[in-house]
Every structure is written in structure tokens, then in C-alpha cells.
Amino acid sequence: MRFFKARPISKLAVSPPKANPERSGVAIPIIVKNEARYIEEWARFHLLAGVSHFIVYDNGSTDETVSILRDTVPAEALTIVPWAQSLRDGRSGAEIHNQVLAFSHALANYGAEFRWMAFVDVDEFIVPKADASIEAALERVGEAAHVSLPWQMFGRGGHEAPPEGGIVANYTRRMRTTEGARHALNWKCIVDPSRVTGVRVHGMEIDGKGEGVNDAGVRAAHSARGKAGFYSAEFLQLNHYYTRSNNDLQAKLQACLIASVALQQHARRVMRIVAEIEADEVEDVAAIDFLARAQGK
Known part of the structure; x- marks a missing residue:
């Protein structure tokens, strides 16, 4: 009996x-x-940023997500994998993190064909700050196999409801810096799939080690990424549109509040992060500037 x-x-x-x-x-x-x-705006943005293939794990969508992707992304650049599941360890009963499982599947089954794999969510946009593409920006890290990108955290931007015109054009207020933030700092990564030996959402193990570089090539252990001298968004900026509109935020919170105690605790943690983001904001148009360059405007 388990207690x-x-x-x-x-x-x-x-x-x-x-x-x-x-x-x-x-x-x-x-x-x-x-x-x-x-999803359409997210996919179009990353096509412009030079992403050559999208491996989309569909976790049971009941709306038009998949059909929109098929209409937006060229067929040769899109793989759809049905992924509506909840798997547990047969002995302990421990749930296997579905995103980690998807990332592991992607690495094992598709990783051989790509120089890089970037692991992000649909509310995260990888923005080349000076280069024409993500891949061009990655030339600065040489043979490094793991690039850590810190979240740049965007809040509600004064929007009660989702505004017309999309995410990038309307959400231009972000937390001044997440460096040293108590709640709002985390990382996503871009890796050489042929060297990944361990998978987690916020950092991969490379050749048996938990270390990598920032976008400027400075190396650190994953456990030391928060220390001075490593934090960087000089060449690649990871815009995390954490809340979108207030209506979007409240819908997610409501789903947590009517669920388990753990999800209720998650909802409270989310609001602590939102408060941290919106306490000190600056204007950031890096994504808009990239689109202007990419579209020749």
C-alpha cells in the first residue's frame, strides 16, 4: 500500500x-x-526565422489547430504526431511528463536529420536580434551542443481581451529583466540532437553532462545559469508571452482552480509571476523589428 x-x-x-x-x-x-x-502566427514567425521543420505533437486538440498548421506550413516541413495520452510507470504509478516524452521521441526518431532542435512552447517566440535566421545566430556558438535562452517575460500589456492583429504587434511590454528574478526566470534550449543523452523541459543533458552555452558562447553548468556573466539575450531572444490577454490568463487560472490542490497551488504561483512581470516593465519591439527585416519593410 502506498501512502x-x-x-x-x-x-x-x-x-x-x-x-x-x-x-x-x-x-x-x-x-x-x-x-x-x-498557432498560425507562431508558425509563420518561425518560418520567417528559418525553421526548416515542425514536429507537432497534438495532445488531443478539438479545435482547428492541426488544420491551420496544414494550411500554414508547407507539407514537406510539417510532421503531425497524435499525442493524446497519459502514461505512468507501472511500478511506482509516477506520471511520465508528456512533454518530456514527446521531446525524447522527437530526438530519437527525427533528430538525425537536423543540425539543431529548438524546444519551445507555442507562447514562446525565438527572435533573431541581428541575424536573418535562428541558424545564422547559432553560428556564434561554434561546436557547442546546448544553447540556453532565458525567458523574456511579457504580461497582459493592458489587453483585457485578445486584440486584433496578433501577439507580436500587440504585446510589447515585458519585464525589465528576468536576470536574478525570484519567480520569473527559466530557460529553454536549442541543442545538437546527436549529442543529447538526457531530456528535461528546461535543459538537456549533453554527452552525459548538464552544461552548455548562452547565445554568445559563454559556457556554464545548467545549475549555474542564474549566476552573473551567463544571462544573455544579445543575439537570440526568447519572448515568452506568458499571459497573453487577461481573458486568456483567467481562463487558464479558472481551469486550475476547479481542479486539484496541486493545480490550485500552480494558479497561485502563476499570479506571483504575473505580479513580478508587471511590476517593472519596459517597451520591447525586437520581434517587430525582426519581422520588418524579414519581410523587407
Whole structure:
């Protein structure tokens, strides 16, 4: 008889794929569910940023998310994987983190074909700050196999309801800096899939080690990414549109508040982060500037 709930399994060990000698480009594996309102803009932005393939894990969408992707992304650049599941360890009962499982599947089954894989969510946009593409910006890190990008956190921007015109054009107020933030700092990563040996959402293990570089090539252990001298968004900026509109935020919070105690605690944590974001904001148009360059405006 168990008297406690097993902790979720949030890290998986993987055997890295052998790189295809002709591999190239940047792929984004992503897990989605009911993102019809926002997925087209996200996909178009990353196509402009040079992403060559999207591996989309559909976690049971009941809206038009998948059909919008098929209409937006060229067929040769899109793989859709049905991913509506909840898996547990047969002995402990511990839930296996579905996103970690999806990322592990992507690495093992598709990683050999790509120079880079970027692991983000649909509310996160990878913005080249000076270069024409994500891949061009990554040339600065040389042979490094793990690039950590810190969240740049955007709040509600004064929008009660989702505004017309999309995310990038309307959400231009972000937290001044997440460096040293108590609640709002986390990381996402871009990796060489042929060297990944362990998978977590916010940092991969490379060649058996938990370390990597920032976008300028400065190296650190994952556990030391928060220390002075590592934080950087000089060449690649990860815009995390954390709340979108207030209506979007409240819908997510409401789903948590009517669910388990753990989700209620998550809702309170979300509001602490929102308060931290909106306490000290600055104007940030890096994504708008990138689109202007990419579209020749």
C-alpha cells in the first residue's frame, strides 16, 4: 500500500541518434492542444526565422489547430504526431511528463536529420536580434551542443481581451529583466540532437553532462545559469508571452482552480509571476523589428 503519490518523472535518459552526414537546418518539436487562435502566427514567425521543420505533437486538440498548421506550413516541413495520452510507470504509478516524452521521441526518431532542435512552447517566440535566421545566430556558438535562452517575460500589456492583429504587434511590454528574478526566470534550449543523452523541459543533458552555452558562447553548468556573466539575450531572444490577454490568463487560472490542490497551488504561483512581470516593465519591439527585416519593410 502506498501512502504518498509518486513524483512525476520529469527526466528521461535517451540514446542520441547518429547524425546523418547531410543533416541541416533547425527543427522545432512542440506539443500543442487547442491553439487555433494563436498557432498560425507562431508558425509563420518561425518560418520567417528559418525553421526548416515542425514536429507537432497534438495532445488531443478539438479545435482547428492541426488544420491551420496544414494550411500554414508547407507539407514537406510539417510532421503531425497524435499525442493524446497519459502514461505512468507501472511500478511506482509516477506520471511520465508528456512533454518530456514527446521531446525524447522527437530526438530519437527525427533528430538525425537536423543540425539543431529548438524546444519551445507555442507562447514562446525565438527572435533573431541581428541575424536573418535562428541558424545564422547559432553560428556564434561554434561546436557547442546546448544553447540556453532565458525567458523574456511579457504580461497582459493592458489587453483585457485578445486584440486584433496578433501577439507580436500587440504585446510589447515585458519585464525589465528576468536576470536574478525570484519567480520569473527559466530557460529553454536549442541543442545538437546527436549529442543529447538526457531530456528535461528546461535543459538537456549533453554527452552525459548538464552544461552548455548562452547565445554568445559563454559556457556554464545548467545549475549555474542564474549566476552573473551567463544571462544573455544579445543575439537570440526568447519572448515568452506568458499571459497573453487577461481573458486568456483567467481562463487558464479558472481551469486550475476547479481542479486539484496541486493545480490550485500552480494558479497561485502563476499570479506571483504575473505580479513580478508587471511590476517593472519596459517597451520591447525586437520581434517587430525582426519581422520588418524579414519581410523587407
